[in-house]
Amino acid sequence: MMMNMVQAINAALSGEMERDPSVVLLGEDVGVDGGVFRVTDGLIDRFGEDRVIDTPLAEAGIAGVAIGMALNGLRPVAEIQFMGFSYLVLNQMINHAARMRNRTRGKLTVPMVLRMPYGAGIKALEHHSESTEALYAQIPGLKVVVPSTPLEAKGLLISSIRDPDPVVFLEPTRSYRMLKEEVPEGEHLVPLGKARTVQEGDDVTIVGWGAMIPLIQRAVADLKGSAEIIDLRTISPMDSHAVVESVKRTGRAVVVHEAPRSFGPGAEIAARIYEGAILKLEAPVERVTAPDITVPLPKGEDRYYVNEKKIKEGVERALRF
């Protein structure tokens, strides 16, 4: 069936709720309204208000309640309306969700998913364009997943719901309705922690995720030379093996992310490339990212957001070096 990412995520949620009665959804406006992006549309009618829970407007409460649910045998999928509001959940996620397994030597675990729309490029209000995946990726015990296409979203979300550890699932808002593709009905699994080679190539490795993938694809369409594109899929635990092996072959690497540059995931990826492939490198690792500034309001967003031109320039710098 042809689906956009919103529909694919909805299909993943309904499939898992059908399969496993311990899966519950909770969040602001996820029930009657179907979520502000309609990701959970229709699920309250199918599964009832006990399992599709419209909560009070309280992000830390949502995360804390979800942790408690997970401790007592449920698999909650909690929605935070926008990533900019997710900073309120950090105490719960960092101090409890991430640590419970280690704290109790594996006796108590928190198999929950914290979903949220993420990223800029849609000319939204302030706090609606965040891409702070590195905040979560730095926390041992959390997994951070970003899908890039509808098919990927379905497969990665199902795996995240079934995963025994807490997963922060970041949905690129810009990609929600950008593209439709064939998504199988029924089960489709994409393993966490495994990168995907979107396109094979010999001259340069380009690493990205989420909404950056289609931009990268377009940016290299008429490139002189062949680019290998890797969709990281899981920011943490990172599949550095896939990246390093590719760079060993191509000798050049470009990391693309829409988050600000400093302390961003690109720095970690670059470090792993240097550790694993320094003798094969023919150019410094190039980073194409947002600058280290606050996401501008819509009128200024283009000055911030990564675009095809910036990616192209970065790739050309890496190839020319």
Added chain:
Amino acid sequence: MLTDEFDPQKGEMLRIVDEEGEADMGLMPRMSKDLLLKAYRTMLLTRLADDKAVKLQRQGRLGAYPPSKGQEASQVGPAMALKEEDWLVWAFREMGALLWKGVPLETQYLYWMGNELGNVYPEGTRVTPSVVPVGSQVPQAVGIAYAGLIRKEKSVVLAYFGDGATSEGDFHEGLNFAGVFRTPNVFVCQNNQFAISTRRSRQTASATIAQKAIAYGFPGILVDGNDIMAMYAATKEAAERARKGKGPTLIESFTYRMSDHTTSDDWRKYRSKEEVAEWERKDPLKRFSAYLVSKGFLKDEASLIEELGELVEKAAVQAEATPAPGLADVFEHTYAEMPPYLREQMGGGWK
């Protein structure tokens, strides 16, 4: 209903046994002699074990430790109202409650000695681990209760926290959720009058903490936290209400921390000896023992102290004999499956 009889907004406080050990039999909950003696034994064990923990800390054999002295009734009374299938969610000053619910003393010592194995409780013990970030366990207790509802269990979730926690957003969010979803929760605020050095009056302008429940749409009751009978009676009623699907209750246990916040603290900095002495007069153990003696239930306290003292020594020895975690122990529970890069970081320690 006790919650109807004692209105926190009027400052009414439930007390069954007074400071002299005199009981108001009209309010007395039904308790067998065995139950009474088991309660006393647990409170006394807590007092002795607490004292030992402080000594071990002073000798460098145990880490920073938050003493329970003075709060034994406030801890044990609520736990007594729980059934095996009920959950106990604690903060960090609830040694007596844990003892009652089946967390062995040696396990508790092990935790305070700094070993995660001290968070591993006997199979089937429904007790969450200690929570250090104040108040953050409150919404979790609500989630545990909600899950119980979904799974059609009849279990109740008892959550402890202190007066300081009531200023945290998590307290508000947790109680607000509980009210909205009518979860089977019993919230026990151990109001020991201090958050480290900060007095209760700096946490809230409310006359009582119990009355905050009214705003969340469920009953609250102010209870003399140094009276084990009152704490038990109030919690038993609240647990029954929760079990019947009638929603949560907030219990404010009005008590006093007779010792320091933790072994790193010195209470003389922020309160007078006279104030502490006044509360020593209200010591929950003295009061309970006076009652039991008057009933003829407690005869040979000296040999009980001796017996419990031996238990305490044995638990300390056992905890100290537990080996420190190995390299694999501190790595392997980060995720269910260890990612390859983490295995690399661990180096040769992985077997």
